[in-house]
Amino acid sequence: MQALKDRILKEGVNLGDGILKVDSFVNHQVDPALMNEAGLEFARLFEDVGATKILTAEISGIAPAVYTGLHMGLPVVYARKRKPITMPDQVLLTLAPSHTKGRTVELIVSPEFLAGGERVLIIDDFLASGATIMGLVRLAESAGAIVVGIGTLIEKSFESGREILEVLGVPILSLAAVKSMEGDEILFV
Amino acid sequence: MQALKDRILKEGVNLGDGILKVDSFVNHQVDPALMNEAGLEFARLFEDVGATKILTAEISGIAPAVYTGLHMGLPVVYARKRKPITMPDQVLLTLAPSHTKGRTVELIVSPEFLAGGERVLIIDDFLASGATIMGLVRLAESAGAIVVGIGTLIEKSFESGREILEVLGVPILSLAAVKSMEGDEILFV
Numbered sequence A, B: 001m002q003a004l005k006d007r008i009l010k011e012g013v014n015l016g017d018g019i020l021k022v023d024s025f026v027n028h029q030v031d032p033a034l035m036n037e038a039g040l041e042f043a044r045l046f047e048d049v050g051a052t053k054i055l056t057a058e059i060s061g062i063a064p065a066v067y068t069g070l071h072m073g074l075p076v077v078y079a080r081k082r083k084p085i086t087m088p089d090q091v092l093l094t095l096a097p098s099h100t101k102g103r104t105v106e107l108i109v110s111p112e113f114l115a116g117g118e119r120v121l122i123i124d125d126f127l128a129s130g131a132t133i134m135g136l137v138r139l140a141e142s143a144g145a146i147v148v149g150i151g152t153l154i155e156k157s158f159e160s161g162r163e164i165l166e167v168l169g170v171p172i173l174s175l176a177a178v179k180s181m182e183g184d185e186i187l188f189v
Helices: A002-011 A023-027 A032-045 A062-072 A131-142 A161-166 B002-011 B023-027 B032-045 B062-072 B131-142 B161-166
Strands: A053-057 A076-079 A092-098 A103-109 A119-127 A146-156 A172-182 A185-188 B053-057 B076-079 B092-098 B103-109 B119-127 B146-156 B172-182 B185-188
Touching: A002 A023, A002 A032, A002 A146, A002 A172, A002 A185, A023 A032, A032 A062, A032 A146, A032 A172, A032 B062, A053 A062, A053 A131, A062 A076, A062 A119, A062 B032, A062 B062, A076 A103, A076 A131, A092 A131, A103 A131, A119 A131, A119 A161, A131 A146, A131 A161, A146 A161, A161 A172, B002 B023, B002 B032, B002 B146, B002 B172, B002 B185, B023 B032, B032 B062, B032 B146, B032 B172, B053 B062, B053 B131, B062 B076, B062 B119, B076 B103, B076 B131, B092 B131, B103 B131, B119 B131, B119 B161, B131 B146, B131 B161, B146 B161, B161 B172
Parallel strands: A053 A076, A053 A119, A119 A146, A146 A172, B053 B076, B053 B119, B119 B146, B146 B172
Antiparallel strands: A092 A103, A172 A185, B092 B103, B172 B185
């Protein structure tokens, strides 16, 4: 998506260690028009996968996921990282190592909202190591649901996430794939 | 907003201790069409306050805030509860007691995205004790910004949040105000 690539070139900051800061339009401040355009693009790209639900992880996946859900007419479930008191005792839970957080995080979904037979489209902000998305895949599969596609705003193609996820045999689409970051230079695939 | 009230009556669950579970359309699973309609309604209600930015708190405020931002053409900033590594060392930080979490949470905003002179519209899912929203007010004021309005999806008018916030002298609008919850009966103001 050219508008996203342009914005990354304009405002993205390479913090080193493979970390791309996009806090001004994705991760802390959100540009609703840009994220809505991303949601429209995901809806177009995944219109034929027969998804019945969108799954994402709090926190940064929520904005792109809810716009995608709006344009696809689908409910969105965001996996929680802490179990809120409103959630039943029995939950679906998996652990996922977080590269940027330097620790393992829990991903928790209530079985109320992820049922057997559902066709799940996973939407998230980044595809990097693939650990978070693979955690969402495990949650979906443990519910007896089927993952039918994976969409991310930004892929770091210099990390191994795509290889890990390709075994699933579903479309994996990113709107901007970063090939390399050297100093101030961010190059797309 | 009648559609929101109808949905609360249909799917909201009184968990006791003043806690209203709306996990099926707001807090864990999101209904994008309903939240978009709420965003449209906030945009209509606050069209004359001259807002330049929308401020919310992660996590459950994000969905209503980003749809409001879309319809008002404004950027959305969500206060983080943990400082991510992409944030600068100097941040705006305040503490807010969380009734539902039973502990005090940090609310953190980068000064990159909340500047002096900005006119801030606060959007959140619940107005209950008012503690989280008052935390957002403190963050805005510490940045030298002005709060021009407060909008929440659901107000628990049996708690004292509105009284605490009224000293600000700005419009405080909720789309569904719950007067009481007794057993399965949820009554609106």
